[in-house]
Amino acid sequence: MEYFHISSKDNAIDDFLMVVDSDCSIVISQESKERIVRCREYLDQTIANSQKPVYGITTGFGSLCNVSIEEGELSQLQTNLVMSHACGLGEEVPLEIVKLMMVLKIKSLAYGYSGVRIETVERLVQMFNNGVYPVVYNQGSLGASGDLAPLANMSLPLIGKGEVYFNGKKEDASKVLALFDWEPLTLASKEGLALLNGTQFMLAYSVWNVLKAKKLSAYADTIAALSIDAFDGRPEPFTKGVHDVRPHKGQIDTATNIRTLLEGSELVSREKAHVQDPYSFRCVPQVHGASKDAIEYAIKVFETELNSATDNPTILPDEDQIISAGNFHGQPLALALDFLSIALAELGSISERRTYQLISGKRGLPSFLVAHPGLNSGFMIPQYAQASVVSQNKQLAAPACIDTIDSSQGQEDHVSMGANSATKCLRVVDNLEKILAIELMNATQAMEFRRPAKTSAKLESLMVKYREYVPFIEEDQVMYLHINNSIKFLRDESPLI
Numbered sequence: 001m002e003y004f005h006i007s008s009k010d011n012a013i014d015d016f017l018m019v020v021d022s023d024c025s026i027v028i029s030q031e032s033k034e035r036i037v038r039c040r041e042y043l044d045q046t047i048a049n050s051q052k053p054v055y056g057i058t059t060g061f062g063s064l065c066n067v068s069i070e071e072g073e074l075s076q077l078q079t080n081l082v083m084s085h086a087c088g089l090g091e092e093v094p095l096e097i098v099k100l101m102m103v104l105k106i107k108s109l110a111y112g113y114s115g116v117r118i119e120t121v122e123r124l125v126q127m128f129n130n131g132v133y134p135v136v137y138n139q140g141s142l143g144a145s146g147d148l149a150p151l152a153n154m155s156l157p158l159i160g161k162g163e164v165y166f167n168g169k170k171e172d173a174s175k176v177l178a179l180f181d182w183e184p185l186t187l188a189s190k191e192g193l194a195l196l197n198g199t200q201f202m203l204a205y206s207v208w209n210v211l212k213a214k215k216l217s218a219y220a221d222t223i224a225a226l227s228i229d230a231f232d233g234r235p236e237p238f239t240k241g242v243h244d245v246r247p248h249k250g251q252i253d254t255a256t257n258i259r260t261l262l263e264g265s266e267l268v269s270r271e272k273a274h275v276q277d278p279y280s281f282r283c284v285p286q287v288h289g290a291s292k293d294a295i296e297y298a299i300k301v302f303e304t305e306l307n308s309a310t311d312n313p314t315i316l317p318d319e320d321q322i323i324s325a326g327n328f329h330g331q332p333l334a335l336a337l338d339f340l341s342i343a344l345a346e347l348g349s350i351s352e353r354r355t356y357q358l359i360s361g362k363r364g365l366p367s368f369l370v371a372h373p374g375l376n377s378g379f380m381i382p383q384y385a386q387a388s389v390v391s392q393n394k395q396l397a398a399p400a401c402i403d404t405i406d407s408s409q410g411q412e413d414h415v416s417m418g419a420n421s422a423t424k425c426l427r428v429v430d431n432l433e434k435i436l437a438i439e440l441m442n443a444t445q446a447m448e449f450r451r452p453a454k455t456s457a458k459l460e461s462l463m464v465k466y467r468e469y470v471p472f473i474e475e476d477q478v479m480y481l482h483i484n485n486s487i488k489f490l491r492d493e494s495p496l497i
Contacts, residue, residue, distance in 0.1 A: 003027045004103060006110050008035075010307040013299050016207050019103050020096045025129045026103060028110055028121070035112025036121055042317040043115040043190060047074075054313065054322055057115075057190045078192030079159055085152035085196055086162065088137030093150070093201075095165060098133045100204035101154055104306055105195070113309040113316065114194040123158055123185060132176055135163040136201070142407060143330035143418030146311065147201030150419070155195040160184030190315075197311040197328045205422035206302045206333055212429045213295050213344055216436060217288070218495035220347045221254055222462065223440045224284045225261035227354045228268070228277075229455040230446035232363045235259075235268045237282045250292030255285040257497045265456040274363070280353035287350045294343035301336040330418030334401035337421035341428045345390075345397040348428075348435040352390045355383050358442045369445045369473075376476045379442055382483060386438040389431045396424045396431075437486035441470060448472050458496050465493060 002022050004015070007029035018024045043057075053059050053068055093101075106124050109116050127133070134157050140149030156162025157173035161184075166176045177184060227233075236242075238258045243251050262268045276282065313324040359379050361367035370378025400420040406413045444463050447455060454460055469489040470482050 001025060005029060006103075006107050007032055008111070010303070011107070013207060013210060013303055013306075016100060016103070016306075017211060019099055020208065020211070023131075026106060026125045028106070028125060032110040032112070033118055036110060036116065036118050039112040039115050039315050039317055040117050040188075043315055043322070046322060047071075047189060054324075057193070057313070057322075074189040075186055078187035078189065081192035081196065082152050082155050082159060082187070083161065085148045086156050087149045088140045088153040089149075090137050090139035093136040093138050095133055097204045097208050098136050098154070099128065100207050101136065101151075101200045102128045102133070104200040104203050104207075105151070105154070105198060107306065108198055108200065108309050108311065109194060111309040113314050114311050115190040115315045116194045117188055117191065120158065120185060120187070120191055120195075123182065126180070126182070127157065127164075130180065131166060132157070132180075133165045134173070135165065135170060138423050139419075141201055141419035142405070142412075143199075143202055143334055143401075143416035143420070144326075144328065144414070145408075145412050146197035146328035147199060147330075147419055148196050150201040151196045151198060154201075155192070158185045158195070159187065190313075194311045199305060199310045199328065199330050199333060199418070202330050202333050202337070202418045202422040203302065203305050205419075205426055206298070206337060207306065209337070209340060209422070209425045209429050210295065210298050210302055212433070213298075213340060215495065216344070216429070216432050216490075217292055217295055217347065218257075218497050219436055219490055220288055220291075220351065221257040221284075221497060222261060222459075222495045223351070223436055223443060224281075224288065224354065225258050226443040226447065226455065226459050226462070227358060227439060228258070228281050228284070229262060229265055229459065230267075230443045230450065231277070231281060231354070231358060231365075232267065232272065232274075232450075233277045233281045234272050234274070235262065237277070238262075238285065243285060248286075248289055248293060250296070251285045251289030253292060254289040258284060261458055261496060262456050263458075265459070266453045267450060267455055270453075278353070278357055280350050280357060284350070287346060291343040291347050294339050298336045298340045298343075301332050305333060330416035331401065334416040334418030334421045337418060337425045338397075338399035338401050341393075341421070341425045342397045342399075344425075344428050344432045345393040348390050348393050348432045351435050351439045352383070352386050355386055355439045355442045358446045359383055365446055365449055369442060369449070370476070371474065378473065378476065379445060382438050382441060382479055385483070386435055389434050393428050393431045393435075396428050400424065433487060433490055434483070437490055438483060440466065440489070441482060441486050444470070445473060462496060465489075 002024040134154045141147040160174045238255045243255045367373040368378035368380045370376040400417045469485045
């Protein structure tokens with residue numbers, strides 16, 4: 001059993017691979033438990049000793065912030081908040097992302113700035129560690145005031161409502177709680193607001209998206225190198241000195257990757273009849289590199305966010321302050337997610353152009369990469385399908401964060417729409433995987449027409465493994481099955497760099 005430790009120590013994006021790839025358990029450090037308890041004690045004392053209204057604790061929410069709530073109704077206020085805000089719509093959020101939401105919410109609460117009780121945090125931990133995952137929906141958040149609707153759906157099982165997945169089945173939360181003898185929680189003051197007021201929905205998508213983006217970026221270089229050799233590309237555009245005089249880090253790293261991947265290739269070192277290659281081959285370092293730099297920027301933003309407390313009000317026991325502010329606002333994530341979508345859409349765009357060149361009957365390759373074109377359509381239509389997905393990614397890359405719609409009677413008058421940035425970025429990521437899988441099909445097919453010459457040992461070993469998934473196509477076959485297997489290869493295997 002692996003353990004994901006929650007403490008005051010900062011986590012990196014890669015730490016969360018454990019959450020999505022294994023059946024890990026969460027452990028909260030003693031220090032974090034003490035911080036949670038101390039913050040709650042401070043909040044209770046403040047409420048007892050002060051007559052001043054405190055937003056969301058002794059008042060209503062949003063534009064109802066001036067409505068005072070009687071002391072005996074503070075718990076009901078929080079329960080009502082969770083129930084009334086559970087307005088999730090659309091498709092269910094994938095369980096891997098729900099798991100990330102839970103861990104990120106626990107981590108944010110564990111900093112001790114939210115005022116929740118230790119038993120509330122421990123119930124979330126118990127649910128996660130026992131494989132009880134709330135049913136959450138991917139629409140409903142404006143990305144400011146926190147991810148209210150999806151986090152409310154995530155929090156419903158704490159009070160015995162909503163639905164959960166347990167042992168692979170969707171069940172009423174009340175039924176599963178009874179299996180474990182867990183009584184529904186009676187929320188104390190501030191707790192509902194702390195659970196709902198945060199960025200953990202869009203942040204969970206952010207973590208998932210960027211983890212996949214890192215892998216697909218590495219695959220983009222690997223597949224591009226294979227396409228370059230299959231197209232009889234020239235090696236000079238990847239010369240170290242070329243990139244040293246324009247030293248963008250991603251560009252330098254990409255050129256290094258291509259040189260490493262092609263090292264020892266018979267094809268790349270042979271005399272060329274052509275003086276230049278098309279941009280989609282020649283400019284791989286510049287295009288892939290810019291996307292790498294965008295991914296690194298997104299990682300920096302996401303890592304800052306996942307090591308933060310993002311609900312409201314912020315409780316600062318050491319400063320003796322409870323401050324209503326705006327740490328729930330998703331603008332940092334929204335901008336980075338839209339940037340990430342653009343960067344990944346570009347990796348797909350240049351990939352499709354390399355595919356198009358490979359099937360175009362140039363440089364000794366047969367039209368549509370099949371020995372008898374005409375009778376056979378060969379790889380004609382995989383490129384059509386790839387182009388369709390590339391076009392969709394261009395549409396999805398339009399930024400969501402530039403939009404805003406007033407809510408709560410104008411009290412919440414600028415929102416980030418970061419949740420929409422997050423969910424459409426996932427679609428871009430999944431589409432890029434399909435696009436690269438089709439390029440890989442074409443590159444491996446084209447390479448067979450270069451025999452007996454060989455590419456590098458690294459790329460030859462990749463093709464041997466790939467042939468366990470997708471065969472060489474001699475005559476027309478049902479192609480979608482091979483495309484799906486090519487996608488499976490990318491999911492199952494690791495890139496060479």
